[in-house]
Amino acid sequence: MAGLVWNFAKGNQQTIIVKLTGSIDEDSRLERLAADLKKTAAPLRFDLSGVKRINSCGVREWVNFMRSIPKTTDVVLENCAPIVVAQINMISNFAGHAKVASVKAPFVCEACGYEEEATINVVPGSRPQFQSRACPKCGKPRLIFDDLEESYFAFMS
Amino acid sequence: MGVVTSAVSPEILFFWGDNKDRRALFKVLAATGASVRYAEDVAALDQVANCRLVVLDYDSARALSTDVMRRLAVMPLPPPVLVVTSSRDKGDLIELFSHTVMTNLVAKNQDLLASELIVTVRKIMHNHIFGLEKYLTWGVHTYEYSISGSDGRHQPMADLRAYLERLGANRRLIGLAEGVADELIQNAVYNAPADSAGKPKYASRSRTEPVVLLPNEEVRFSFASDGRFLAICVADRFGRLETETVRNYLRKCFLQGEDQIDSKQGGAGLGLYYIFQSLNHFIINVAPGVRTELIGLLDISGTFKDFVQQAKSLHLFLQRNAK
Ligand SMILES: [Zn+2]
Numbered sequence A: 001m002a003g004l005v006w007n008f009a010k011g012n013q014q015t016i017i018v019k020l021t022g023s024i025d026e027d028s029r030l031e032r033l034a035a036d037l038k039k040t041a042a043p044l045r046f047d048l049s050g051v052k053r054i055n056s057c058g059v060r061e062w063v064n065f066m067r068s069i070p071k072t073t074d075v076v077l078e079n080c081a082p083i084v085v086a087q088i089n090m091i092s093n094f095a096g097h098a099k100v101a102s103v104k105a106p107f108v109c110e111a112c113g114y115e116e117e118a119t120i121n122v123v124p125g126s127r128p129q130f131q132s133r134a135c136p137k138c139g140k141p142r143l144i145f146d147d148l149e150e151s152y153f154a155f156m157s
Numbered sequence B: 001m002g003v004v005t006s007a008v009s010p011e012i013l014f015f016w017g018d019n020k021d022r023r024a025l026f027k028v029l030a031a032t033g034a035s036v037r038y039a040e041d042v043a044a045l046d047q048v049a050n051c052r053l054v055v056l057d058y059d060s061a062r063a064l065s066t067d068v069m070r071r072l073a074v075m076p077l078p079p080p081v082l083v084v085t086s087s088r089d090k091g092d093l094i095e096l097f098s099h100t101v102m103t104n105l106v107a108k109n110q111d112l113l114a115s116e117l118i119v120t121v122r123k124i125m126h127n128h129i130f131g132l133e134k135y136l137t138w139g140v141h142t143y144e145y146s147i148s149g150s151d152g153r154h155q156p157m158a159d160l161r162a163y164l165e166r167l168g169a170n171r172r173l174i175g176l177a178e179g180v181a182d183e184l185i186q187n188a189v190y191n192a193p194a195d196s197a198g199k200p201k202y203a204s205r206s207r208t209e210p211v212v213l214l215p216n217e218e219v220r221f222s223f224a225s226d227g228r229f230l231a232i233c234v235a236d237r238f239g240r241l242e243t244e245t246v247r248n249y250l251r252k253c254f255l256q257g258e259d260q261i262d263s264k265q266g267g268a269g270l271g272l273y274y275i276f277q278s279l280n281h282f283i284i285n286v287a288p289g290v291r292t293e294l295i296g297l298l299d300i301s302g303t304f305k306d307f308v309q310q311a312k313s314l315h316l317f318l319q320r321n322a323k
Helices: A030-038 A056-067 A082-090 B021-030 B062-073 B090-097 B114-126 B150-167 B171-191 B243-255 B271-277 B304-308
Strands: A004-010 A016-024 A044-054 A075-078 A102-109 A115-121 A143-145 B011-015 B035-039 B051-057 B081-085 B102-107 B143-147 B219-225 B229-236 B281-287 B291-299 B313-318
Touching: A004 A030, A016 A030, A016 A056, A030 A056, A044 A056, A044 A082, A044 B171, A056 B271, A082 A102, A082 B171, A102 B304, B011 B021, B011 B062, B021 B035, B021 B051, B021 B114, B051 B062, B051 B114, B062 B081, B081 B090, B081 B114, B090 B102, B090 B243, B102 B114, B114 B313, B143 B150, B143 B171, B150 B171, B150 B219, B171 B219, B171 B229, B171 B271, B171 B291, B171 B304, B243 B271, B243 B281, B243 B313, B291 B304
Parallel strands: A016 A044, A044 A075, B011 B035, B011 B051, B051 B081, B081 B102, B281 B313
Antiparallel strands: A004 A016, A102 A115, A102 A143, B102 B313, B143 B219, B219 B229, B229 B291, B281 B291
């Protein structure tokens, strides 16, 4: 299995960007990431666009990991992949004290099955609504949001 | 000569609102060969001596359905109870899972899936509950695996993914299917095996600790599709899963309280919830002490949006006289 890998980058104002890629499961060893982050009090931004899978054991690892980050540290989740958005909606403590800044919204063409994702910034109190638009593959105006707005963005309410 | 329904023929009692579905449902239930009786009042429960199944309309006869389930809950050996609903509401599911007599929750989407009802009634009436083939069109090819430990899940999961990619299924639906396979197999490998005294052997182990199963503990994994539904099936040889456990875990997880995730050793207690949330139909067949078979059906014919718009079914079948 691919497992989970992470790398660090510097963001604005001493923020540390942590990009996670792969599966969050029982083998993710998130305690190692927690140990690395213990050395800093800088604001954290987790880029979760590369998370491919999360299983039930992985959720527990993740929730424990989020709990290990001091409440005084500013934490942001960004570019959350659809699988991450599903967890935020299903698991009460998944986001911990983090703010969800942006998510990947899934789109599908009802005519040809083409799929793509677009980054949506989360604006508190304003749930996005999507109209169908032209499919970049077949040209038909049938590219739709591939979920229900009220359930996909339920975490905002 | 016509078929005479004798007094000892199995009875289905159905409590239903006054709507157009009633006649359609009557036909479907009667098509199984069972004798079907429509009832308007809880008192009907006392008038039928050999009631083998109770069918309830949770949408338009909710108060009556609740009364019937409460009445059945105090009976010594209540018959299976099949509840039909179009609700996707979390609060409704939490309430339904709190009824200990409910064995079958059947989703009503645009219309009732006659095949699902017929299979369900047939399984209950004939006490022949196992097999994923009951849920797919005849003629499909089933892929089968024997899994002998926790590491054994990776190849079947990769094969399942490749298969669904070949079929052209939606990417997120493929992710759901893979997740269901993962949870089902992990559950069967870690939670099912017990020693001769019935004590779980591996359930308290950390899921990072690999398990190698003995030959008599091996898990069967299979999948197949008829183009509409993908069926994923995992079976163990222990038959230790209790329907009460299923209902309690689902209820607890839907409540999303502080105890949503188990902090004990072993699994996180979320597996059944994840599986249910990732499927259209979740079927649990148990022959106590002999075999547990969990089957997931996922409609792979459409988009993810089509999937989330549908209500879900849950079936708990217990084989009588299993040993
Ligand atoms: Zn297209």
